[in-house]
Amino acid sequence: PKLFSFNAPRGNGSEYAYETLNLVNGQNTISDIRNILSAEFGPIPIAFVREYLEALKSIDVIKVEDD
Numbered sequence: 001p002k003l004f005s006f007n008a009p010r011g012n013g014s015e016y017a018y019e020t021l022n023l024v025n026g027q028n029t030i031s032d033i034r035n036i037l038s039a040e041f042g043p044i045p046i047a048f049v050r051e052y053l054e055a056l057k058s059i060d061v062i063k064v065e066d067d
Contacts, residue, residue: 003051008041010042011037011042016041019040024056030053
């Protein structure tokens with residue numbers, strides 16, 4: 001996923017990936033997760049977050065519900 005190669009002023013792809021997984025709790029939407037990540041590390045396209053979550057879903061790590 002593109003998220004792994006993404007860099008921002010306060011974070012890199014691996015930090016985004018780690019924190020994204022931490023934020024999956026059955027209540028946060030993809031938009032919520034993107035907004036939290038943006039506040040913590042810097043803006044990130046929602047498409048990158050969605051792509052990463054879909055990859056995790058495809059290998060049965062998480063269950064993703066649409067916004």
